[in-house]
Amino acid sequence: MRETVRELELSVQPSPQPEPEGRLRPPPLLQLAVSTQDPPVADQQLQTDLLPLELQQRAKPLSIKYRLLLGVLLGFSVCAAIVALIYFVHFQGRSHHADGGAPCLSPACQWASTHLSRSADPFQHPCDYFLSTCTLNKVGRQSGQDAAAHSGNQREEVTTPQERAQSRQTHKGLGEEMIPDRKSLLLLHLRDILESNDSPGRTSLQKARRFYQSCLDTEAIEKAREEPFLQLVQTLGGWPVTQNRTDFNSTLGLLMREYATFPFFSLRVGPKEPGETANGENKIYIQIDQPDLLIPVQWNSHAEKSQSNNQAIRPFLATWERYLTLLGFQPMTWIVPVGMFTSLSSELAVATAPLPYRLSKGLLYQNMTIRELQSQAPAIDWLGCLQATFHPHPVTQDDLVLLHNLPYILQMSGIISKWATTHEMSSSNPLHWYMVLHLLHTLVPALDSRFSETAKNLSVALGSTEGVSPRWKRCVLDTESGFEQVLKNLLSEKMAHREATEMMRNVFSSFKAKLQEQRWTNKSVQMVIERVESLSPRLWTAKDTSGEAELDLIFSKVGTQSFFSNYIQLLSSRQKRRVKLLSERTEAADVLSVAPRLLGNELLFPMGMFAPPLFHPTYPRAFNYGVIGFLMAKDILHMILPDIHSQSEAVRAVAECIWAHYLTVTGKKGELSLSATQQQEVWVQYSALQIALRAYQQSLKKYPSDASILGLSHTRLFLTSFSQVNCDSDKYSEFMPLEPSFLITVLCAKSDLCPASLQCLKNTQQYSVTTC
Known part of the structure; x- marks a missing residue:
């Protein structure tokens, strides 16, 4: 016990060095207790011997009282030290939580960290980041180049924030900084599966991989003529x-x-x-x-x-x-x-x-x-x-x-x-x-290529402007069309069902809350709300119960011959799939589907929505909700409220507020007002961002801990990951008059949600920011 007390005394000794700025200092009571010390024993005894006898007799009870006082003060010191330690740990814990939690070090997070570090930081240079439009971004974009960014192609490294911002504007049309469209990323994920060596015992999967490789073997195809x-x-x-x-x-x-x-x-x-x-x-x-x-x-x-x-x-x-x-x-x-x-x-x-x-x-x-x-x-x-x-x-x-x-x-x-x-x-x-x-x-x-070039020349002569897909993408699509059952089962096994289900339910719950908050002008909207309440969200996963032996039999002749022979077998297996669909009277899940769909009273979210790199179970939830949560919410709004502009007066008001904010920040004057379709799309995307953020906050209430990437706080990581979603990734992009990431500035206006101000420093004109 004496050693323990001594250790505590040493632990609370004041440091001779100055305290770093922001470090907790001990309370005054603790400082007082530490500064009061017993005198050395030899000196104390000498002083006692020199006193007269009467004074010595009186000094003994004083010495006892003095020691009791020291004991009380020491007790207070120990208690104060414990309180300070608890306070320090609690404060540090809250600060750590605010900073985003422990760093995520999984391979998926390492990719996400590299991707985010190469992108412009929306909170450091909002002027360079937010003030472009979707129309400008579409210039020069090609599907093949979109996919190249994730496949490992690196461009010249840039260091300063100014260089990163300028580079982003230069290369944005090539899709090197922003996440490509969902379908391209899903094809990349399937390519990774087909080019990997895992699950060697699965014969049907190995046949799919051999088919894919035979498609890539252009030398053999050219030789066959x-x-x-x-x-x-x-x-x-x-x-x-x-x-x-x-x-x-x-x-x-x-x-x-x-x-x-x-x-x-x-x-x-x-x-x-x-x-x-x-x-x-x-x-x-x-x-x-x-x-x-x-x-x-x-x-x-x-x-x-x-x-x-x-x-x-x-x-x-x-x-x-x-x-x-x-x-x-x-x-x-x-x-x-x-x-x-x-x-x-x-x-x-x-x-x-x-x-x-x-x-x-x-x-x-x-x-x-x-x-x-x-x-x-x-x-x-x-x-x-x-x-x-x-x-x-x-x-x-x-x-x-x-x-x-x-x-x-x-x-x-x-x-x-x-x-x-x-x-x-x-x-x-x-x-x-x-x-x-x-x-x-x-x-x-x-x-061989002589035939494909002839087909391409005809398409060009007939006015087609669609570029030629890279060979690997054609081969992935062909493999999927013939081996859909194999890839469907594999994706279902690899899918993070629990994490995807939680996100799906939180986003749908947040969507329903958004409906209740709307100001409706059409009484028929009650039917929409009742329809939504009747819907049951569900993951659209594989229901196929085909065993490995059955799959091997179906694909017995595929993947062992030339690509031409394999292609014929692929066509045959495609027709057999139609036969099976007719016999079982069930609609199979679409492997390449990346958007939800309605089927009866079910709102189905397909497996393709939750494939890397847009979603991964090891990502911080802030990253997953910032990307997939937003895309899910946007898809739901488009599907269930296709004509919301005529049903709610809030659509026009919110869109006009956002557009006015955009014109003020950019300094553009005399711009035309938005059309009804543009107003609806602006409202949809802004509402989808709000829905996704609310869903993430709902998740944090249930699971307060969340990991971090690049040390970003929860909200900042959520918004930074959202800023990577490009604005031309769906069929409604032509109606979006501004970059979706600009919506972050509107969301952060006069709000304590955001970790930093998003004022545009280049705009010397002072402007007032309103919350839309």
Whole structure:
């Protein structure tokens, strides 16, 4: 005990060095107790011996009282030291919490730290950071360059904040500083999975990886040239010359089943309408639509029909002449077939109609039995073709199918009958030519670069400005389309279900609170609120129960041969997936979906939303909520409140307040006011930021601790991660008149939420900031 007391005494001795600024100093009582010390024992005894006897006798009780006083003072000192220690620990703990908690050191956080450190700090240079617009950012942006930023391509290092800000303005169009769009990042994540070596025991996953690698092996593809396709044509009965009398419908059924090729109409499987359910389950139908057009047409809105596009005829003819030349045909042998193919393509194309017209005329989701369809469009053996396509699932004459353009189906049947009759005695079979060349169109991605370059030249000639995707992205998309079940199961296993579920529920709860706070002008909004209350948010994960052995059987022939052979197997497996979907009567989760959707009374959040690098379970929650939380809230607002501008007076008021703030900060004068659509988008994105922040604060109440990146506080990390979201990542970006990160300045106006003032130092004009 004596040693313990001595240690405490030593621990509270005043330091001879000056206290650092901001360090806690001991209370006055503690200082007094420490400065009062017992005199040395020898000196005390000497003084006592020199006193007279009477005084010595009186000194003993004084000495006892003195020691008791010292004991009391020492006790107070110990208690004061303990109180000070508790206060110090508590204060430091609160300060540590305010600074964002312990640093996150996971590999994912290291990537996020590097990314944020290379980006301009929105709280250090708000002028350079916030004052650009979405329109400017779109200049020069290319999808392939967006993805390159995360794949490891480094640009020249910049050091000073001014250089970082200037660099950001210079390179923003290339997407090197801001997070690319969600779909590109999801493809990058899938590429990482396909290029890794984990899960070596999974045969189906290894087949997917071999397929992906065969797609990247351009040297082998170039070496094979056109020979794989020529061999395939021979298995279909050869080129359509006089001796070829292959049955039209049997060839059509074969193309549909084995090669997912639909020359005369398109085929898909799904529910009647998005969100339709029956008895809690989806009703799945065979759906028949007009085909994807090979030759473009022009829509005449006055006559309400399509017309030939004469400017497209010449490049279309040249393309197919080039294809047949590459396949070894001499000019005199392909003139007639290409001419008939072009004529038949044009005739079918002008029978089609654009989607808006079909919607306005109620031509979508018209149902009839296969028997009724056969009587109205007899040129196609509908029952035979559908039975072949969906084998082994039973298809009968009385099954319902959904039609999305019945007038086209009827005209298509008449055109086929006419061509079959007219050219019955011809030296060529134009319908067979048409189907084989359609198959060539399907398989061009699996052939060498001469064919892909020809296809690219046609697209350019027809006015397409879409850039060519990098090879790896094409290969990831092809792999996903064939191995969706494999990747879906793998993503579901790797997904952080608990963290994603918590975020999903907090964001949806915050969204509902936002609805209750709105000032509504339309009484019908009560129906919207009731609809929202009936919704149940759920993660849209894989429900497929296929075992590893079943998956191995499905993909038994895939991934072990050339890319051309693998591609054919991919098309076949794609069709088998349609069969399974029809048999199980359930709609499968979309692997590449990155936005929520409504299905009945369920609000589904797909797995693709929670893939790295936008989301990771080891990230601080501030980072996850600042990016994915905002995107989730924005998607929900767009989906559930598509016309909020006409339902709430707050939309215009908030948007005009934000726009006025923007004009004041930037010093722009005489700018036009925002349109109703722009006002709605500004309100949506500002509300989404508020919803995400409230959801994060709700999470902090339940789990007060949260990690940090770069030592940033919770709120600052949340807002800094939000500032990385680019403004052209969705289809509504064209209506956003300013960079979303500017909304941080509005949120921080006259608020204690933000760790620093966001005044623009370059703007010498004083302006008053209002809270919108």
